[in-house]
Amino acid sequence: MTPGDPRQDRYSRQIRYQPIGQAGQQRLVDACVTIVGCGALGSFQAGALARAGIGHLRIIDRDYVEWSNLQRQWLFDESDAGDSLPKAAAAARKISAINSLVEVEPLVCDLTSSNAEEVLAGADLLLDGTDNFDTRFLLNDWAVREGVPWIYGAAVGSYGLTMSMIPGVTACLQCVYPEPPAGAQPTCETVGVLGPITSLIASLQVAEAMKILCGAAPSAVMTTVDVWSGAIRQIARPERDPQCPACALGQFKYLNRHDRSPVSLCGRNAVQIHETARPLNLKELALRLAPLGEVRANEFALRFEDPPFQLMVFPDGRVIVRGTQDIGVARSVYARYLGG
Ligand SMILES: [Zn+2]
Numbered sequence: 001m002t003p004g005d006p007r008q009d010r011y012s013r014q015i016r017y018q019p020i021g022q023a024g025q026q027r028l029v030d031a032c033v034t035i036v037g038c039g040a041l042g043s044f045q046a047g048a049l050a051r052a053g054i055g056h057l058r059i060i061d062r063d064y065v066e067w068s069n070l071q072r073q074w075l076f077d078e079s080d081a082g083d084s085l086p087k088a089a090a091a092a093r094k095i096s097a098i099n100s101l102v103e104v105e106p107l108v109c110d111l112t113s114s115n116a117e118e119v120l121a122g123a124d125l126l127l128d129g130t131d132n133f134d135t136r137f138l139l140n141d142w143a144v145r146e147g148v149p150w151i152y153g154a155a156v157g158s159y160g161l162t163m164s165m166i167p168g169v170t171a172c173l174q175c176v177y178p179e180p181p182a183g184a185q186p187t188c189e190t191v192g193v194l195g196p197i198t199s200l201i202a203s204l205q206v207a208e209a210m211k212i213l214c215g216a217a218p219s220a221v222m223t224t225v226d227v228w229s230g231a232i233r234q235i236a237r238p239e240r241d242p243q244c245p246a247c248a249l250g251q252f253k254y255l256n257r258h259d260r261s262p263v264s265l266c267g268r269n270a271v272q273i274h275e276t277a278r279p280l281n282l283k284e285l286a287l288r289l290a291p292l293g294e295v296r297a298n299e300f301a302l303r304f305e306d307p308p309f310q311l312m313v314f315p316d317g318r319v320i321v322r323g324t325q326d327i328g329v330a331r332s333v334y335a336r337y338l339g340g
Contacts, residue, residue: 001022001025001026001029007025007029007053007101010053010099010101011025011052011053014052014053019211019214019216020210020214023214024210024213024214024215025053027213027214027215028052028053028054028055028210028213028214029053029054029055030055031054031055031056031124031125031213032054032055032056032057032058032122032123032124033049033054033056033057033058033123033124033125033126033127033209033213034057034058034059034060034119034120034123034125034126034127035049035057035058035059035060035126035127035129036060036111036126036127036128036129036130036135036139037060037061037128037129037130037131037135038059038060038061038075038087038088038091038129039061039063039069039073039087039129039131040069040072040073040074040129040155040188040193040195040198040199040202041127041128041129041153041154041155041198041201041202041205042059042061042087042091042127042129042202043073043074043075043076043087043091043129044074044075044198044199044202044203044206045127045129045202045205045206045209046059046075046091046095047074047075047094047095047098048202048203048206049127049206049209050095050098050099050102050104051098051099052206052210053099053101053102054102054213055102055103056102056103056105057095057102057103057104057105058104058105058107058119058123059087059088059091059092059104059105059106059107060088060107060109060111060119061086061087061088061091061106061107061108061129062108062109062110062111062272062314062318063086063087063320064084064085064086064087064300064301064312065080065081065083065084065085065086065087065090066081066084067081069081069087071195072193072194072195072198072199073087074199075090075091075094075095076090076091076094083298084296084298084301084303084312085298085300086106086108086300086301086314088106088107088108089106089108089300091104091106092104092105092106107119108300108301108314108315108316109314109316109318110272110274110316110318111130111135111138111139112138112274113138113254113255113256113257113258114258116138116142116255117142120139120142120146123148124148124213125148125149125150125151125209125212125213126139126143126148126149126150126151127150127151127153127205127206127209128150128151128152128153128154128205129153129202131154131187131188133177133180133181134180134254136152136173137173137174137180137254138254138255140165140172140173140174140246140254141246141252141253141254141255142252142255143165143167143172144167144172144246144247144252145250145252145255146167147167147168148167149164149165149166149167149212149218150164150165151163151164151165151205151208151209151212152164152165152173153201153202153204153205154201155193155197155198155201156186156187156188156191156193157186157191157192157193157194157197157228158194158197158226158227158228158229159197159224159225159226159227160197160198160200160201160224160225161201161222161223161224161225162201162204162205162208162222162223163176163221163222163223163237164208164212164218164219166212166218167247168247169218170218170237170240171237171238171239171240171241171244171247172240172244172246172247173246174241174244174245174246174247175238175239175240175241175244175246175247176238178241178244194227194228196227197225197226197227200225200227201225204223220236220237221234221235221236221237222234222235222236222237222238223235269322269323269324269325270320270321270322270323270324270325271320271321271324271325271326271327271329271330272318272319272320272321273318273319273320273321273330273331273334274317274318279315279316279317280313280314280315280316280317280338281315282297282299282301282302282313282315283297285297285302285313285338286302289302289304289337292304292306292337293305293306299315300314300315301313301314301315304337306333306337307323308323309321309322309323309324309333310322310323311333311334311337313338319334319338321333321334
């Protein structure tokens with residue numbers, strides 16, 4: 001950035017912070033960061049990184065804004081929930097109002113092994129805003145293979161944790177957790193979640209991202225916080241596992257897996273059905289479904305009510321069937337209206 005560039009003033013307080021300086025700010029402006037999941041963590045990360053002047057932000061999210069999100073998902077407002085806007089699209093709209101210098105690329109899709117290569121390509125750093133280990137292991141496989149740093153983060157109830165994963169330098173997710181945790185895990189739907197823990201963890205993730213992008217060393221600890229008890233713990237980062245399938249042996253089973261089945265969204269009374277290579281024309285579908293029940297559609301999604309079920313249909317062929325946790329019932333509701 002040359003003197004006189006309007007960005008000099010906008011980012012002046014950050015540039016004045018010596019460990020960033022002109023050189024660090026230029027690296028932030030030149031960076032491409034991908035946020036995987038734009039819920040409580042991801043929406044905070046997106047807003048904070050846009051303000052910090054990250055040049056290119058890619059936001060991947062498969063869901064749409066609901067009223068129950070507004071308590072903790074900072075970027076969204078009542079009109080986003082009222083219009084059931086996809087989170088990625090709503091976030092992009094907000095970011096362009098916060099900082100129009102940032103190039104935003106919203107991707108309304110589910111990150112899977114089939115599209116990981118395409119949607120993650122070109123990222124200098126990934127931020128974890130997901131709510132499930134399936135996606136985190138996939139993200140870890142890609143990041144390790146490509147040598148791209150990523151920042152793990154999770155929050156539920158009043159508790160959260162974060163750790164930086166730098167391929168070739170630190171332990172990777174599979175060094176820490178050889179297998180995804182078994183059994184039912186507490187989720188934001190089952191045990192609730194407080195807004196402050198999500199923004200705190202997301203803030204720590206953003207600070208780590210800025211450090212790494214500026215060329216500074218990542219934090220050497222895993223940080224855990226409970227905002228209700230006030231306990232903050234910092235644990236030495238686990239060592240790398242010399243037998244780790246991902247970062248030691250180069251076996252990327254999550255990336256190479258192509259058997260994705262319908263995903264039950266646990267605790268949400270909803271099932272997601274993902275039919276690949278079956279793009280849908282939402283306009284045509286809206287006309288077809290209109291005589292059968294209430295339909296609301298925009299360019300990003302179509303919502304169809306058939307009590308006790310509700311279908312949320314996306315242009316890539318993905319459907320979320322609400323009102324059941326039974327995959328068979330969801331498939332039958334899907335087939336009833338969409339065929340297949
Ligand atoms: Zn590893």
